[in-house]
Amino acid sequence: MNFQGLQLNKSLENSLNALDRENRMPHAFIISGGSQKSRGELCDCLSAWAVCSSEGEKPCGECKNCKNAFERVHSDIYYAKGSGKTQIYKAEELKEIVRDASIKPNQADRKVYVFEECDKRLPQIPNQGILLKTIEEPPQDILFILTCENSKTLLETIRSRAVTLNLGDGKKTSEQASELSEEILASMLKSSEFELLKATYKLSDRFASLETLECVESILADALCMQTGYEPKGAADIAEQLCGTLTKTQFLELIEITRSAQLKVNQNVSLELISTWLCSQYRKTVR
Ligand SMILES: [Zn+2]
Numbered sequence: 001m002n003f004q005g006l007q008l009n010k011s012l013e014n015s016l017n018a019l020d021r022e023n024r025m026p027h028a029f030i031i032s033g034g035s036q037k038s039r040g041e042l043c044d045c046l047s048a049w050a051v052c053s054s055e056g057e058k059p060c061g062e063c064k065n066c067k068n069a070f071e072r073v074h075s076d077i078y079y080a081k082g083s084g085k086t087q088i089y090k091a092e093e094l095k096e097i098v099r100d101a102s103i104k105p106n107q108a109d110r111k112v113y114v115f116e117e118c119d120k121r122l123p124q125i126p127n128q129g130i131l132l133k134t135i136e137e138p139p140q141d142i143l144f145i146l147t148c149e150n151s152k153t154l155l156e157t158i159r160s161r162a163v164t165l166n167l168g169d170g171k172k173t174s175e176q177a178s179e180l181s182e183e184i185l186a187s188m189l190k191s192s193e194f195e196l197l198k199a200t201y202k203l204s205d206r207f208a209s210l211e212t213l214e215c216v217e218s219i220l221a222d223a224l225c226m227q228t229g230y231e232p233k234g235a236a237d238i239a240e241q242l243c244g245t246l247t248k249t250q251f252l253e254l255i256e257i258t259r260s261a262q263l264k265v266n267q268n269v270s271l272e273l274i275s276t277w278l279c280s281q282y283r284k285t286v287r
Pocket of ligand 1: 051052054061062063064066067
């Protein structure tokens with residue numbers, strides 16, 4: 001398999017290579033652990049593998065199928081959308097997917113269905129149950145990809161039918177994301193709205209934005225922890241400042257806003273809109 005520059009650990013690469021070489025690729029993958037960004041990257045690589053039309057090593061990254069897969073615009077790859085504020089994958093959408101799974105692919109040899117962040121968006125009952133039969137007895141040419149922080153949130157019967165790729169719990173945040181998240185939080189405490197807008201406008205691409213927002217959320221959670229007298233290990237300095245300034249209600253609201261922003265990024269809402277929205281919501285809470 002061609003991992004397109006992804007930094008996976010060797011044992012994960014070896015197992016994927018073996019599955020591919022021996023034609024034993026499963027009909028369902030669960031990608032767990034790591035960061036949301038790394039799960040998304042591996043997910044894109046596997047979906048491209050599934051649709052790639054190259055005769056050589058897949059995904060080639062060059063053919064039209066690969067390009068569309070990496071841009072997430074391939075007509076045979078369906079990204080479950082979810083609905084409502086929490087972006088839950090609702091029964092109606094899942095039933096539609098089950099129906100659609102029996103129809104042949106359009107352009108590629110396979111169809112892919114992607115369900116991201118299943119711990120938050122795919123409740124076990126009854127929603128996972130709707131997918132169960134299709135995952136147990138999949139039509140030919142189908143690949144399901146489910147991503148989650150912790151695969152234990154998935155039904156045992158789903159886990160046993162899928163190959164789980166665990167990216168490990170080394171949740172390392174890139175320097176860029178931690179710097180920007182601290183900048184956003186620090187400008188939240190300043191009186192000028194412009195500073196905050198300037199900071200949120202630095203959310204420039206989808207994956208980096210998700211990583212930054214996850215980081216903002218975790219610093220807010222640390223600061224909230226500190227207020228209850230518990231000192232989280234390795235908390236950022238900004239957490240201490242926030243802790244001394246904001247109330248518990250404000251923290252909870254800010255965490256909620258940050259989570260909604262992550263969902264908006266996942267829904268492909270324009271980053272410009274998200275930045276403006278985020279700034280106004282943060283300001284409303286911290287005034
Ligand atoms: Zn290709």
